[in-house]
Amino acid sequence: MSTLAIRDLHVTVETDQGTKEILRGVDLTIKTGEIHAIMGPNGSGKSTLAYTIAGHPKYTVTQGTIELDGEDVLSLTVDERARRGLFLAMQYPVEIPGVTNTNFLRTAKTAIDGESPSIRSWTKDVKTAMSNLKMDSSFASRNVNEGFSGGEKKRNEILQLELLKPKFAVLDETDSGLDIDALKIVSEGVNRAHDNTNLGVLLITHYTRILRYIKPDFVHVFVAGRVAEEGGPELAEQLEEEGYVRFVSEGEADTDAVLTDDETASVG
Amino acid sequence: MTITETEPKFIPVQTRSERFKSSDVTDFPAVTGREVEWRYTPAAPINDLVDNGLNGAHYEYTLTDVDGVSARWIAMHDDLVARAGLPEDRASAAAWSGTQEALLLTLDGELDREVVLTRDGLGAEARAAHTVVRAMPNTVATLILRNSGQAKLAENIEFIVEDGARLTVVTVQEWDDDALHIATHFAQVQRDATLKHISVTLGGRLVRLNPSIHLAGAGAGTELFGAYFSDSGQHIEHQVYVFHDAPHQRSRVTYKGALQGKSAHTVWIGDVLIGQNAVGTDSYEQNRNLVLTEGAQADSVPNLEIEIGDIVGAGHASATGRFDDEQLFYLQSRGITEDEARRLVVRGFLVEIVQQIRSPELEEHLQAAIEAELATTADGGAR
Ligand SMILES: Nc1ncnc2c1ncn2[C@@H]1O[C@H](COP(=O)(O)OP(=O)(O)OP(=O)(O)O)[C@@H](O)[C@H]1O
Ligand SMILES: [Mg+2]
Numbered sequence: 083m084s085t086l087a088i089r090d091l092h093v094t095v096e097t098d099q100g101t102k103e104i105l106r107g108v109d110l111t112i113k114t115g116e117i118h119a120i121m122g123p124n125g126s127g128k129s130t131l132a133y134t135i136a137g138h139p140k141y142t143v144t145q146g147t148i149e150l151d152g153e154d155v156l157s158l159t160v161d162e163r164a165r166r167g168l169f170l171a172m173q174y175p176v177e178i179p180g181v182t183n184t185n186f187l188r189t190a191k192t193a194i195d196g197e198s199p200s201i202r203s204w205t206k207d208v209k210t211a212m213s214n215l216k217m218d219s220s221f222a223s224r225n226v227n228e229g230f231s232g233g234e235k236k237r238n239e240i241l242q243l244e245l246l247k248p249k250f251a252v253l254d255e256t257d258s259g260l261d262i263d264a265l266k267i268v269s270e271g272v273n274r275a276h277d278n279t280n281l282g283v284l285l286i287t288h289y290t291r292i293l294r295y296i297k298p299d300f301v302h303v304f305v306a307g308r309v310a311e312e313g314g315p316e317l318a319e320q321l322e323e324e325g326y327v328r329f330v331s332e333g334e335a336d337t338d339a340v341l342t343d344d345e346t347a348s349v350g
Numbered sequence: 351m352t353i354t355e356t357e358p359k360f361i362p363v364q365t366r367s368e369r370f371k372s373s374d375v376t377d378f379p380a381v382t383g384r385e386v387e388w389r390y391t392p393a394a395p396i397n398d399l400v401d402n403g404l405n406g407a408h409y410e411y412t413l414t415d416v417d418g419v420s421a422r423w424i425a426m427h428d429d430l431v432a433r434a435g436l437p438e439d440r441a442s443a444a445a446w447s448g449t450q451e452a453l454l455l456t457l458d459g460e461l462d463r464e465v466v467l468t469r470d471g472l473g474a475e476a477r478a479a480h481t482v483v484r485a486m487p488n489t490v491a492t493l494i495l496r497n498s499g500q501a502k503l504a505e506n507i508e509f510i511v512e513d514g515a516r517l518t519v520v521t522v523q524e525w526d527d528d529a530l531h532i533a534t535h536f537a538q539v540q541r542d543a544t545l546k547h548i549s550v551t552l553g554g555r556l557v558r559l560n561p562s563i564h565l566a567g568a569g570a571g572t573e574l575f576g577a578y579f580s581d582s583g584q585h586i587e588h589q590v591y592v593f594h595d596a597p598h599q600r601s602r603v604t605y606k607g608a609l610q611g612k613s614a615h616t617v618w619i620g621d622v623l624i625g626q627n628a629v630g631t632d633s634y635e636q637n638r639n640l641v642l643t644e645g646a647q648a649d650s651v652p653n654l655e656i657e658i659g660d661i662v663g664a665g666h667a668s669a670t671g672r673f674d675d676e677q678l679f680y681l682q683s684r685g686i687t688e689d690e691a692r693r694l695v696v697r698g699f700l701v702e703i704v705q706q707i708r709s710p711e712l713e714e715h716l717q718a719a720i721e722a723e724l725a726t727t728a729d730g731g732a733r
Contacts, residue, residue: 136679136683137682137683138679139675139679159682160679160682160683161682161683161684161685161686161687161688163683164682164683164684164685164686165685169683170683172680172683175680176676176677176679176680177677178677178680178681178695179640179671179673179695179699180640180695180696180698180699180700181694181695181698181699182698185694185698186681186684186694189686189690189694190681190684190685190686193684193685193686193687193690194684194685225698242684246684246685
């Protein structure tokens with residue numbers, strides 16, 4: 083069993099107006115096999131947390147630690163973190179010109195395993211994973227994410243999740259922009275990874291709908307750069323009813339309102 | 351990624367068809383850098399190459415021994431010289447005026463092996479050269495031109511592709527870092543003949559290689575490919591011209607370039623002229639550039655002139671994309687190291703062109719050379 087432990091994490095970002103502190107003391111511990119949902123208003127720092135775990139150079143950790151089974155994650159490069167078993171499904175997956183998905187997936191798999199996968203079983207694995215996610219085989223020969231629709235990009239993230247088999251996955255709004263069927267397909271992919279490899283999941287979302295498919299063990303309310311409250315699945319229901327009003331203090335009252343669940347279905 | 355797609359736009363019939371031609375360098379005014387054909391080229395390094403007084407003696411070469419291939423020197427007033435075209439710029443004219451004799455390569459029959467012409471001992475002296483390659487009727491041949499070592503060369507190469515011949519030309523520029531090379535490749539493609547022309551440029555301080563293809567015969571076709579990698583201080587330029595001049599012709603132009611390092615500069619100008627005789631033309635040209643680091647510049651200018659309405663298709667595209675930090679982060683977040691990420695992107699980007707060569711040995715060599723280019727710049731700290 084593995085543990086990803088985040089303690090007292092403070093993170094800043096450089097802006098035109100100077101250094102801005104976004105995470106202000108995050109504490110969160112995830113064990114393999116656990117599913118944690120993080121919900122919170124726009125701008126509260128959820129993506130910042132996700133990127134900081136993955137090691138995005140834009141974010142500076144000023145205080146606190148992230149450890150994976152006792153190893154200091156913050157001193158590792160981005161690719162080292164991935165090779166240790168951390169995965170980030172991005173809110174906005176990046177297009178890579180000139181690199182086909184097939185080539186990319188094989189290169190990533192080789193990097194993570196430290197050896198190239200056997201051609202026959204790998205080809206089969208990719209095919210199976212794609213068909214499970216209802217991705218047309220043409221996506222294999224297309225350049226990574228290039229010209230993919232929003233929903234197709236999200237599926238491509240989960241395809242990587244299933245093939246790379248990390249220990250922990252941070253899913254940053256993987257459900258946003260998915261139609262109703264796609265939401266189900268993608269959720270099944272996450273559940274498969276969870277069931278097959280005992281994946282630990284940190285699921286960032288604005289909507290309780292995905293939590294009907296991916297059942298969280300824990301729900302964290304994220305406000306103004308820290309975890310404001312924690313609970314079980316019932317906390318998500320409660321947020322759905324009440325919104326974040328009672329968590330948002332005067333200072334943060336200007337954060338954008340959160341869309342209601344109904345508005346997701348229409349998003350491309 | 352920032353992509354700028356140029357939608358096909360039709361530039362009114364203008365200069366290209368009426369551009370001045372002469373083989374005499376004194377007919378061209380001194381290069382000022384304001385001329386359409388010189389506006390992107392740095393003037394200072396090429397001063398010597400656009401003037402009289404180039405060394406025009408026979409150049410040294412080695413040629414693989416293949417049945418059906420012969421080579422000899424011919425006079426510049428030979429009937430075979432100037433069949434494929436005449437200079438449209440001063441460097442080409444300087445090369446023409448400065449050359450004493452032209453090397454004539456005749457390719458005849460269905461050659462069972464590729465013909466390799468190697469030039470690796472040209473030296474640092476400013477010189478001129480003229481080469482005529484003639485593929486006899488119905489010949490099927492692949493000619494590989496391998497250029498390396500020192501060079502300060504202005505030259506013209508003519509390709510005469512006779513009726514029904516299928517000629518593949520691969521020209522590889524792996525010159526030394528300080529080499530200067532200005533070349534015009536004229537081609538005349540006759541009835542039902544095809545020319546596949548692939549240019550790969552990796553080395554040289556300044557390489558300007560302008561393929562100028564006259565599709566003269568009905569049913570003639572051409573495919574032009576280019577792959578180039580420009581790093582710090584390197585200028586690589588291609589001015590591609592395809593002239594459709596008879597019915598039912600097809601042309602495809604695909605050039606791809608990668609740029610890395612400060613002041614890496616590439617220029618691609620693609621002119622396609624569909625003339626009054628070119629009923630049923632099918633033409634498409636595109637240029638894609640991948641900018642790997644800040645400070646590099648890719649200029650890309652497609653032009654299409656159409657003098658006839660009855661064509662199958664004509665289009666062009668030009669796109670310049672950046673390999674940026676977000677892409678690097680994305681690949682690294684999947685376990686791929688930074689160096690591997692760059693290699694992956696550049697190799698993936700250029701492989702489409704290199705694959706066209708269909709010579710496994712050369713393809714492998716070039717893939718390795720491209721990766722070496724990436725490594726050199728990484729070590730040089732130019733990123
Ligand atoms: N590079 C940056 N420059 C300026 N501000 C930034 C930068 N990166 C993040 N921020 C700010 O940090 C705050 C947190 O952003 P973050 O993307 O982590 O929020 P989030 O909780 O993921 O929001 P959402 O629900 O909208 O995805 C926001 O106010 C954002 O504007
Ligand atoms: Mg976010």
